[in-house]
Every structure is written in structure tokens, then in C-alpha cells.
Amino acid sequence: MVTRSFIADPHSRSRPNEVVVRHSSFDLDVDFANRRLSGTATLDLEHRTADATQLVLDTWRLDVTAVRSADGGDLSFEVGEHDPVLGSALTIEVGTADRVVVHYATSPEARAMQWLEPQQTASGKPFLFTQAQPILARTWIPCQDSPAVRVTYDARVRVPPELMALMSAENPVERSADGSYRFSMPQPVPSYLIALAVGDLEFRELGGRSGVYAEPSVVDGAAWEFADTEAMIEAAERLYGPYRWGRYDILVLPPSFPYGGMENPRLTFATPTILAGDRSLVTLIAHELAHSWSGNLVTNATWNDIWLNEGFTVYFETRIDEELYGGPYTDMLLRLGRQDLDRAVADEEPRDTWLELDLAGRDPDDGPTKIPYEKGSLFLRLIEATVGRERFDAFLRSYFDTFAFESMDTATFLAHLRTELLEPAGVSDEDLQLEAWVHGPGVPPNAPEFASDAFDRVDEQVAVLVDGGDVAALDTAGWVSQQWVHFVRALPVDSPPATLAAVDDAFGFSASGNIEIATAWLELAGESGYVFEQPAVDRALEDFLTRHGRALYIRRVYEKLAGTERGLARAREIYATARPSYHSVSQAVIDRVVGWP
Missing domain, CATH: 2.60.40.1730 (tricorn interacting facor f3 domain)
Structure with a gap:
């Protein structure tokens, strides 16, 4: 038919x-x-x-x-x-x-495919x-x-x-x-969700309908890290209806995988960088799982409409996190997301900060990175705050049921939003500043704000440090991963080298196995020039950029490093070695950052 x-x-x-x-x-x-x-x-x-x-x-x-x-x-x-x-x-x-x-x-040049040599894998097999x-x-x-x-x-x-x-x-x-x-x-x-992987792999069960595949030396650690997967599926179903894909399994790929995760139906592809050893980064699994509704079930019709995939998924991800880990944890994620959004708005061209993009004539991989994710999620948070969570949840569940296994464009979604939610709730476009959100640059002034007591405590300690306080006297007991990321981001770029050396000695940022913390630290070290003050930090920088292929994070470090003539020279030197190990997606991104070749 x-x-x-x-x-x-x-x-x-x-x-x-x-x-x-x-x-x-x-x-x-x-x-x-x-x-x-x-x-x-x-x-x-x-x-x-x-x-x-x-x-x-x-x-x-x-x-x-x-x-x-x-x-x-x-x-x-x-x-x-x-x-x-x-x-x-x-x-x-x-x-x-x-x-x-x-x-x-x-x-052999197919850009979707990465063929890894035995020395690039944990198992020593292709x-x-x-x-x-x-x-x-x-x-x-x-x-x-x-x-x-x-x-x-x-x-x-x-x-x-x-x-x-x-x-x-x-x-x-x-x-x-x-x-x-x-x-x-x-x-x-859709075709972008057809995926293939071939390697020396083993399987471990996580629950009745979930499991993890990875290379033999990685699989048990991955199974431990992803222990909450079945609970995430159940939380997602309580929010927005049944999981419709049968199983939800995860494949941990070698480090060259260019993304944090890819929501391939039934088999999320995941970066090994989320295996932090303390389950602190598994919100990425909540994100990829949420795509089973927003993206895989109801899919953006074109890449101009990607916010309908990613903005919805970030919103849904944080709702799963709230269900499992509580409001204070989610508040930290929302604050970090807003930091990422503000940075993206400052870095992107104004037209690329609209929700509905215009990527005609461009490679959609060249589009904005965080805008569809964080601005889209923030817009949905605004709608929730305006109409109430109960009404908004009912709308979203009906939306996923109504348009299951179909595509959605921005104009059709907005018409559906108006007739099924806003008008019955007595909310006008003007009340939301809807046009400013969808077809306007930046972040409108009615954006929700998110308080975080956990981050307030971090800010207090940063203030102590900036005022000349002793690093050893800082009260960091019980801090979690997100607080450490916020701490590093809050350190002034012009901090004295002695201060940066003291915090690195005390907290081990250069040696951190948490990619979020390591990225924030190396960004600061590159932008401030501190990386040139300490050979050990420079070695950590080179190791990070040659060991990881996750495009978003290596891009951030390369961008900060490339902000000065000396830093750009160092970035190109490292990239000459690292580039052959990167996926074509990461290569295309970093080529532009460092002006390669």
C-alpha cells in the first residue's frame, strides 16, 4: 500500500x-x-x-x-x-x-568501513x-x-x-x-542503521534480553560495566512504552571507533572509552538505548531534522538517568550539557545554531555537533516545564506509538505538537517562543535553568584555589566523575603553571582513565600552553590522541591545541602519527581542524 x-x-x-x-x-x-x-x-x-x-x-x-x-x-x-x-x-x-x-x-576506500590490523586490536586478530x-x-x-x-x-x-x-x-x-x-x-x-562487525568476539549475558559482545580480554570488564542495562530498558519502557526490537545487545569496538556509541538496532556499537572501571560513563548506554524510540522507531526524515533524533534522545536519556540514579545526578548532566551548548553556540555559525538545519550542498558530517543534541533537549525540557511532566510524558508516548517505524520532519512534528499538546494545554507559540527555538540562532532567554548543589560545592573549591588556597586543603571528598569534569572546566585558562601542576599532582588528571576528565584536562593544558611546561603532560597528550579515535573528544583537544602557532605545529606532528589509525569520520574532522595535509 x-x-x-x-x-x-x-x-x-x-x-x-x-x-x-x-x-x-x-x-x-x-x-x-x-x-x-x-x-x-x-x-x-x-x-x-x-x-x-x-x-x-x-x-x-x-x-x-x-x-x-x-x-x-x-x-x-x-x-x-x-x-x-x-x-x-x-x-x-x-x-x-x-x-x-x-x-x-x-x-578499499569505502568510508563506512574500517579494516583494523591485528596490532590495532586487543586480541591481536583483524x-x-x-x-x-x-x-x-x-x-x-x-x-x-x-x-x-x-x-x-x-x-x-x-x-x-x-x-x-x-x-x-x-x-x-x-x-x-x-x-x-x-x-x-x-x-x-533506514540504511544508516544497517551495520556489520567482524572480529574475535565473545558474548556475555546481561539480562533476559540483553548482553554484551567484545574481544576476549575486554568482555568480562564490559559485562561488569554494563550491569544496569536491563534496568535501563525497564525504566525506558515505564516512560514511553514497550521496547520493540526484541533484544538489546552491546558490541564494544576497538578504540578507533569514531563515536561514543551508535544506536544500531538490536546491537549498539560502543567505544571502549566508556569502560572507566567505575560505571561512571554508562549514561552513554542510556542514550543509545533511548534511540530505540527516538531515532530508530521514529526517525528524522532528513539530516536537516536531526534534532528530532538527537534532541529527543538526550532528553530521554536524562529521564532514564533520573529514574535510575536520581535527580541530583541528572542535574549535573543537565548542567554539563548546557556548558556544551553554550560552547557550541559560541563556536558555530549562527545559522548552524537553529534546530532545523540547512545542510543542502554540505556533507552532513560537517554539520554542528552539539546543537541538535543539547538545544533540542533543552527545548523539550522547556515544553515539559510549560505543560507539566505528566501531560508531556503522555504526549511523547502517544507520539512514539502513532509514528512508529515512520519518518518525521520538523514541520510535521511542530504541527503535531500544536494540535496534540500545546493547543489543548492552552499554550501558544509565543508562550514558548517556538520560532526562536526552531528557526532562530542561539539559546532563547526563556531556556530552563538547572541548579546543582553538587556543582555549587565544586565552584566553592575552585574559588578557594583561585584565591590562592592550598590544593591539599580542598574538600573533594566523595566527588564523582561529573564533578571532576566541572572542576577542570571551571579552572581559569590563565591559571599559574604551579597551580596546574599542583592539581595534576594531587588528582592525577594527566593519567586519568576517564575520557571525560582527561579530555577536559588536556583541553585546558593545550589552550593555556601548560602542555609545553611539563614533558609528562605532553606525553599524556600524545598518548591520548594516538590511543583514542572518538571524534568528538579528540577534536576538542586538537582544537584547543591548534589555537596557537606552537600548538598547531605540535598537533600536526602528533596527527601525522595518529591519523592512519583513525576512522575516516575522525580523519575528516581533524583534517579540517589542523589543516591537513
């Missing part, structure tokens, strides 16, 4: 309003020696208009060798001109056919993972690479027998004897 039309997507050449893919079936061989996948993609089609005879897919340097109909007959096809960002349109003359088979292989958000799925599968187009899929994947394959689908928990694996994803997902 033909449903509502697809919204024009500036980042896809596909034409799903004519012929749309409804199911994909992959049959692929993983070739580590040549760094490529090869095989077939069988696509089930829906003709949405009577005269539609062409299927248009997005590809990026895929080697398409043949396209055939279901009965094996050759179909005419053309690969269009290559664009560095958008790739090439693959136009297939399908006639009235409702199934086609694309024979293809990926390029590893492969894909990262398709926002528009990189086309670099490893032929697809209609728009978040508005959803498909069910299945796959058969063959890998070296000493390795295990996993996908964002129904997964095995044990290695197969012959290296052949079959997968099924019965719920429709």
Missing part, C-alpha cells in the same frame, strides 16, 4: 516516490586481504506510480558488475558521475520487475566494523540512502572461521564452525 510521499532529501539521489526498496537480502564474502566485501544485494521493490520503470540507488565507489532480474536476466544499468560526498547514482531499468539482484564489490551514519551506507551497500526510506533485511555473511560476524539484526552468541552467518532484521530500518 502506498503511504504518504517521501520528503525530498538533499543528500540522496534516489527517487523513492517512484520505485522504493522495501526489503534487502545480502550475500557477502568478507575479504580482509583485499579489504573488500563482494557478493550480491537482492532488492524487493514497490512501484509507487504506474509508469515508474527506473530504480535509482545511492552508491559510493561500488564496483557494480551486473544487475539481474529475479529470473536471471540482465538488466540495463548506469553508474552516474561521482561526487566526493554523494557518490554516484545507480540507475537501473527495472521495467515492472519487483525484484532485482545487484552484483557488486566495495572499494577486525572490521561499519559506521554508516549519516550517509555512508552507500559506500558498502547499494541502497536508497535516506533516513526516510526504511527496509527490512536479511543477510548471509562469510568470514574467516576464527572470527565472528555480527549485524544490527538477530545475532548468534557463539562462533560458527565454518565462518558462515545468517542474519534477519524483521523490523524496517
Whole structure:
């Protein structure tokens, strides 16, 4: 049945309003020696208009060798001109056919795929993972690479027998004897949520419907770290309805993974940087789990609407945290989020601080980082405060039910918000300053404020230190990770080197295994020039930037370091060594920061 039309997507050449893919079936061989996948993609089609005879897919340097109909007959096809960002349109003359088979292989340069050498992994065996958000799925599968187009899929994947394959689908928990694996994803997902990983992996159960995969030396520590996963799922369900994806498992990837986490359905991909050893960073799991509703269940229609994924998810994440860990803990997260937002507003161009973005003609990976997340969440907090939590929760639960497995654009959401929530509550656009939030720069003056007694105590100690107090006399007993991050962020950039040396000696910031604390400290050391005062800090900086590939955090450190001529030279020196180990997403980000090459 033909449903509502697809919204024009500036980042896809596909034409799903004519012929749309409804199911994909992959049959692929993983070739580590040549760094490529090869095989077939069988696509089930829906003709949405009577005269539609062409299927248009997005590809990026895929080697398409043949396209055939279901009965094996050759179909005419053309690969269009290559664009560095958008790739090439693959136009297939399908006639009235409702199934086609694309024979293809990926390029070793496929930007979604990172092939890791044995020395880059904990197990000493090769590893492969894909990262398709926002528009990189086309670099490893032929697809209609728009978040508005959803498909069910299945796959058969063959890998070296000493390795295990996993996908964002129904997964095995044990290695197969012959290296052949079959997968099924019965719920429709957009292409950016189709994911593959291959490595030396083991599984540990976390609960009746949750578990963790990781390399053998990592998996037990990860299972301990993620002990609250099942409780998070239950808290999320109490808030906004049933979890609709069957299982929720987590895959801990090697350090080069460019994000904190990726919400691939049924199998969140996670960075090892959240394994702090004290469960202090597992709110990231709450975030990726929340995407099972906001993003995976109801998906932004284009990347201009990404706040509908990420802003909702940050809001939902903090609600899960509040359920499990209490209000004071959540207040700290909200305050740190506001700090990140204020920094982003200062750093971004004004147009990039709107909620509804305009990324046409740009790589969506080049869009603003924290604006959709933190400004979007703050806007939802404002709505909650205006209409009341009970009414807002009822609205959100109904929203996820009403638009489940569909896409959403900003205009449609705002119309729904008005008719289903604001007007019945007697709230006008002017009451919320709605236009200023969605189609205006910065943060409107009616933004909620969040008090935190825990942070007030930190500020008191920073004031003591700034006034010349002794570091040894500071009252830091019982501080948690978020308080330490706030402490480091609150230290003045022009603090005397002796003061910075004293706090580092006392609290071990340069050697911190907590990536949030380490990042804040190295940002301060880079911006202040303190890194050049202490060889040990410089070594910690180099180790951090060569060991981690998480784009947001290494970007912050590189940016602060690159603020001076001397710092930029050092940044480029470190990057020359570190760059080959980074995923293409991180490479693209840091290339711009340091002016590489």
C-alpha cells in the first residue's frame, strides 16, 4: 500500500516516490586481504506510480558488475558521475520487475568501513566494523540512502572461521564452525542503521534480553560495566512504552571507533572509552538505548531534522538517568550539557545554531555537533516545564506509538505538537517562543535553568584555589566523575603553571582513565600552553590522541591545541602519527581542524 510521499532529501539521489526498496537480502564474502566485501544485494521493490520503470540507488565507489532480474536476466544499468560526498547514482531499468539482484564489490576506500590490523586490536586478530551514519551506507551497500526510506533485511555473511560476524539484526552468541552467518532484521530500518562487525568476539549475558559482545580480554570488564542495562530498558519502557526490537545487545569496538556509541538496532556499537572501571560513563548506554524510540522507531526524515533524533534522545536519556540514579545526578548532566551548548553556540555559525538545519550542498558530517543534541533537549525540557511532566510524558508516548517505524520532519512534528499538546494545554507559540527555538540562532532567554548543589560545592573549591588556597586543603571528598569534569572546566585558562601542576599532582588528571576528565584536562593544558611546561603532560597528550579515535573528544583537544602557532605545529606532528589509525569520520574532522595535509 502506498503511504504518504517521501520528503525530498538533499543528500540522496534516489527517487523513492517512484520505485522504493522495501526489503534487502545480502550475500557477502568478507575479504580482509583485499579489504573488500563482494557478493550480491537482492532488492524487493514497490512501484509507487504506474509508469515508474527506473530504480535509482545511492552508491559510493561500488564496483557494480551486473544487475539481474529475479529470473536471471540482465538488466540495463548506469553508474552516474561521482561526487566526493554523494557518490554516484545507480540507475537501473527495472521495467515492472519487483525484484532485482545487484552484483557488486566495495572499494578499499569505502568510508563506512574500517579494516583494523591485528596490532590495532586487543586480541591481536583483524577486525572490521561499519559506521554508516549519516550517509555512508552507500559506500558498502547499494541502497536508497535516506533516513526516510526504511527496509527490512536479511543477510548471509562469510568470514574467516576464527572470527565472528555480527549485524544490527538477530545475532548468534557463539562462533560458527565454518565462518558462515545468517542474519534477519524483521523490523524496517533506514540504511544508516544497517551495520556489520567482524572480529574475535565473545558474548556475555546481561539480562533476559540483553548482553554484551567484545574481544576476549575486554568482555568480562564490559559485562561488569554494563550491569544496569536491563534496568535501563525497564525504566525506558515505564516512560514511553514497550521496547520493540526484541533484544538489546552491546558490541564494544576497538578504540578507533569514531563515536561514543551508535544506536544500531538490536546491537549498539560502543567505544571502549566508556569502560572507566567505575560505571561512571554508562549514561552513554542510556542514550543509545533511548534511540530505540527516538531515532530508530521514529526517525528524522532528513539530516536537516536531526534534532528530532538527537534532541529527543538526550532528553530521554536524562529521564532514564533520573529514574535510575536520581535527580541530583541528572542535574549535573543537565548542567554539563548546557556548558556544551553554550560552547557550541559560541563556536558555530549562527545559522548552524537553529534546530532545523540547512545542510543542502554540505556533507552532513560537517554539520554542528552539539546543537541538535543539547538545544533540542533543552527545548523539550522547556515544553515539559510549560505543560507539566505528566501531560508531556503522555504526549511523547502517544507520539512514539502513532509514528512508529515512520519518518518525521520538523514541520510535521511542530504541527503535531500544536494540535496534540500545546493547543489543548492552552499554550501558544509565543508562550514558548517556538520560532526562536526552531528557526532562530542561539539559546532563547526563556531556556530552563538547572541548579546543582553538587556543582555549587565544586565552584566553592575552585574559588578557594583561585584565591590562592592550598590544593591539599580542598574538600573533594566523595566527588564523582561529573564533578571532576566541572572542576577542570571551571579552572581559569590563565591559571599559574604551579597551580596546574599542583592539581595534576594531587588528582592525577594527566593519567586519568576517564575520557571525560582527561579530555577536559588536556583541553585546558593545550589552550593555556601548560602542555609545553611539563614533558609528562605532553606525553599524556600524545598518548591520548594516538590511543583514542572518538571524534568528538579528540577534536576538542586538537582544537584547543591548534589555537596557537606552537600548538598547531605540535598537533600536526602528533596527527601525522595518529591519523592512519583513525576512522575516516575522525580523519575528516581533524583534517579540517589542523589543516591537513
